[in-house]
Amino acid sequence: MSNVPSELKVASSHEWARLEEDGTVTVGITDHAQEALGDVVFVELPETGDTIAAGVEAGVVESVKAASDIYAPVGGEVIAVNEQLEDEPETVNSDPYNDGWFYKLQPSDITELDALLSPDDYQAKCAEEE
């Protein structure tokens, strides 16, 4: 498993959140999650303009093996979704932390990020579960 980039915060349900310089938050799933799912063939994303709360269901990732719900690591308004995933869902496998991002939020409460795990704590938790 490759290391989680140090600037990310991670939910225990395997979604990462990155606070961008403009105050928005980009969301995706971790390398550990894509590895466990196997080949991703479909991603259902929220719609731009949706308002979602931290911890609620915000989409579905479908791999060749199974469907998994994805949850919002922080709450806010969806301001962009990664449309590339519609035609190339495999990007989630090949580049989970960059081109494989899911959606961007305008966070409603930035302090929600503090409730998430640090990359080290997340990796320790994954190692423990294995």
Added chain:
Amino acid sequence: MTLLTTPLDGLHRELGAKMVPFAGYDMPVQYPMGIIKEHLQTRESAGLFDVSHMGQVLIEGQGAAAMLESLVPVDIESLGIDRQTYALLTNESGGVLDDLIITRWGEDQFFLVVNAACKAQDISHLQEHLTGQVMTVLPDQALLALQGPAAREVMKTLCPEAAQLVFLQGCHSTINGVEVYVTCSGYTGEDGYEISVPGAHADALARSILSFEQVEPIGLGARDSLRLEVGLCLYGHELSTTIDPVQAGLLWSISKARRADGERPGGFPGADIIFNHIENKPALRRVGLSVEGKRPVRDGQLVFNGDGEQVGQICSAGYGASIGRPIAMAYIKRELGEPGTALFVDVRGKQLPVTVTRMPFTPQRYYRG
């Protein structure tokens, strides 16, 4: 429960396989290549599958053919030496206990390969009914499947004799000095072989096969999507004790000689019920479903018509890597089984449009000489 392992367990781990429990065995579901690439590898070149979890059984004794005919609706009497046939073990209600491959090794000697999940039950079923026959279960025998368009080329080097085989033919031979039984068969829809080899030699043989640049190791995940794409049934999905062969679209597996108007009609469990279904068409039939778009459907999801009435249920679903979209098989009401019929699958509350499609989704490419 402790999982059983095959003689290739160490090799799977060395190759970085993701292991999962399957029918009581710890088996590789995929290797680092991933299911989609492994699927394509098998269609485009060749793949090596460990299918040692399947049961291998030898039945010997005078009148073995007639005895087997009392359990399967297949013309075993006229099966040639070193020829094999697909067969269904039927039950009294016309359902299916298991599907298996029967190979005739001698006049009174038959080699059976049965599903891992049904192995114990099949063995007791055979023991109970094959009176006067000697039945030997071969637990120390491994089974490797080499499948794909490059398989024959590889076999030319490994075992020239086996490279001559046509679909559903076998031979006793040796590979690297080890006695094996090779058949031209498999469950991917491709030309290829299954090699029965003593467990102690399986690892060396697998490594030897993998040393060919055309071959990659393939896990159970791709094995499932490959068989689904060519419309082959999997026990526990398309076949069960409550689904009869006619419903399953396997009428071809009931030999002419064993049908109501054949030379040796009936005489297998559930014959009357099955004959009745041949005559009067069962209410359900197995069909292929093409899914519009990329969202996959899953086993067990319900199928509806345009009026929202439930008309069937998915029995197998997966990603058809060679055609690049999700596919499925379903049991639906007979009258809706015509290719092109538009239906819907309920995917967690969403109605996903699907179309009844002629199977196989991709052509079977067996070598028939």
